[in-house]
Amino acid sequence: MFKDESFSGSNINRPGYKKMMEYLTDHKGVVKSVVVSKMDRAHNNQLNLLQFIKVKLAELNMDFVSITESFDTSTMIGLMMLGTFSTFGKFEREAINERTRSNRLSTALKNKYAGGHCKTCI
Secondary structure, eight states: OOOOTTSOTTSSOOHHHHHHHHHHHHTBTTBOEEEESSGGGTOSSHHHHHHIIIIIIHHTTOEEEETTTTEETTSHHHHHHHHHHHHHHHHHHHHHHHHHHHHHHHHHHTTSOOOOOOSSOO
């Protein structure tokens, strides 16, 4: 099992992700599928997810299985569901970002603390 606690799934520069990719490459022909609890645990960036599955896992002859979203890329329906779920995941992430920015701006315009860490504070 590979974990990336405190790292965003929006990029591939994560220690656990890199270890997973090394493991998968070293075990080509042995590992048949990558199984995740939820698709966005591997990637919450649509392009990265599709490249991971359609390019990297395809090169390794491995499938991608999401337990909670009930899809498996070894089937045609699973591939279709992958596209659908990744589109909704992208929408959800962008909606959360938009609401967060809007709320922080509203708070800042009221001269209140809008959150975040002060990099120059002592």
